[in-house]
Amino acid sequence: MEHKKKVAFYTLGCKLNFSETSTIARNFQHEGFERVDFEEVADIYVINTCSVTENADKQFKQIVKKALKNNDKAFVAAVGCYAQLKPEELAAVDGVDLVLGATEKFKITDYLNDLTKNDLGEVHSCEIEEANFYVGSYSIGDRTRAFLKVQDGCDYKCTYCTIPLARGISRSDELQNVLKNAKEISQQGIKEIVLTGVNIGDYGKGEFGNKKHEHTFLELVQALDELEGIERLRISSIEPNLLKNETIDFVSKSRTFVPHFHIPLQSGSNDILKKMKRRYLRELYVDRVNKIREVMPDACIGVDVIVGFPGETEEHFLETYHFLNELNISYLHVFTYSERDNTEAAEMEGIVPGNVRSKRSKMLRGLSVKKRRAFYESQIGTTRTVLFEAENKEGYIHGFTENYVKVKTPWNPELVNTLHKIKLTRIDEDGSVRMEFVRDIISV
Numbered sequence: 001m002e003h004k005k006k007v008a009f010y011t012l013g014c015k016l017n018f019s020e021t022s023t024i025a026r027n028f029q030h031e032g033f034e035r036v037d038f039e040e041v042a043d044i045y046v047i048n049t050c051s052v053t054e055n056a057d058k059q060f061k062q063i064v065k066k067a068l069k070n071n072d073k074a075f076v077a078a079v080g081c082y083a084q085l086k087p088e089e090l091a092a093v094d095g096v097d098l099v100l101g102a103t104e105k106f107k108i109t110d111y112l113n114d115l116t117k118n119d120l121g122e123v124h125s126c127e128i129e130e131a132n133f134y135v136g137s138y139s140i141g142d143r144t145r146a147f148l149k150v151q152d153g154c155d156y157k158c159t160y161c162t163i164p165l166a167r168g169i170s171r172s173d174e175l176q177n178v179l180k181n182a183k184e185i186s187q188q189g190i191k192e193i194v195l196t197g198v199n200i201g202d203y204g205k206g207e208f209g210n211k212k213h214e215h216t217f218l219e220l221v222q223a224l225d226e227l228e229g230i231e232r233l234r235i236s237s238i239e240p241n242l243l244k245n246e247t248i249d250f251v252s253k254s255r256t257f258v259p260h261f262h263i264p265l266q267s268g269s270n271d272i273l274k275k276m277k278r279r280y281l282r283e284l285y286v287d288r289v290n291k292i293r294e295v296m297p298d299a300c301i302g303v304d305v306i307v308g309f310p311g312e313t314e315e316h317f318l319e320t321y322h323f324l325n326e327l328n329i330s331y332l333h334v335f336t337y338s339e340r341d342n343t344e345a346a347e348m349e350g351i352v353p354g355n356v357r358s359k360r361s362k363m364l365r366g367l368s369v370k371k372r373r374a375f376y377e378s379q380i381g382t383t384r385t386v387l388f389e390a391e392n393k394e395g396y397i398h399g400f401t402e403n404y405v406k407v408k409t410p411w412n413p414e415l416v417n418t419l420h421k422i423k424l425t426r427i428d429e430d431g432s433v434r435m436e437f438v439r440d441i442i443s444v
Helices: 015-030 054-070 081-085 087-091 105-111 163-167 175-187 217-225 245-253 270-275 282-295 314-326 354-379
Strands: 006-011 034-036 044-049 075-080 098-100 122-124 138-140 145-149 192-196 232-235 260-266 300-307 331-336 383-393 396-401 406-410 419-427 433-437
Touching (some): 006 054, 044 081, 054 075, 075 081, 081 087, 087 098, 098 105, 217 232, 217 245, 270 314, 300 314, 314 354
Parallel strands (some): 006 044, 075 098, 260 300, 300 331
Antiparallel strands (some): 383 396, 419 433
16 A cells, blocks of 8 residues: 655745645645645745745745655755746745746645655746735744635835735635634634735725635625624734724724734835835824724734835934834834845845844844834733743743733643633743733632
């Protein structure tokens, strides 16, 4: 009897990629493959690539090497964003057998009929215009939360970004299908669902394969809030110009949506925002933050920011630094600008030297540490609900409050994937927050 073929996965990049890897892995399992760890010997290694970070390119080669070290006869497939943008480059990497672009990655098992090593990777990269169908997917990252994809692609033309090239036009899952997926997730005992997409606030566009808007992001949020069995819903990254007051108001009164927003800013300088072709100016961003704070004073607000964009002078950077320093936000995700082929920004004047980019990145990362600390301090003494995760880390169990404060308490396996009312007591040396359980006193 022949043994089950083994498949292993490695994911680079965003949450959406992780969710799609899960879907692809389930397809393999349906086809009778056994999923193993990437460190183990497998017959097939699938690498889900990313085109956003410079290092993703270099990392890719290292990951291929790692796979072939485990099994030099293995079949190596590259899928995802970088595979869509630069298929020939990936196919030319030693050991790569198959490169699949945006439309093909979900049909990978169809391409695997022939598992012999190819001399040069075979390319099935579609014209991106064909990437207009929608594959709904969700991933169960651990037993506590799942990432549910509701939208894919983007119609924005930000000058630094290759995502529209890599993922195609903005399109949405049908509302009924999102609700069906959310129900499936909740039936597996998962307590938290994170909504993801490439431009999630654009939800509703292309729901039926055309540009017609049947539903809006607000309607999606309202419909999900009514589902039985889901304890928590979290919105991942959403563009400031698409995060409407009605949505913020709804979340503030919602049964399941938690007070946590992640809103890309990219620059605190209007000059740079215009060069990036972002669809708002800094004044709108301040409005969004103020609106959230007005109705949810304890909300967690995360910010994406890019340093070292072409033409970013020291003055522009300091404008961003001071803007963020004065803004009532909770943490930053800092990206160092890197040139991308076929983007407008790659042709722009005013290249910022690498060492200057690093210095700016370091400054903002330092600011982020301070912001997160100040946010955590503001929460000490408050009563929150925590969802505990599954891992025993050096004798402690960790979890997140609804407003994304990371807490820890001594390990107890019975707490895994349960929600508890707690009081935040103090910040620990490692930056997480210590807590005590709130016992409701029952009168005799």
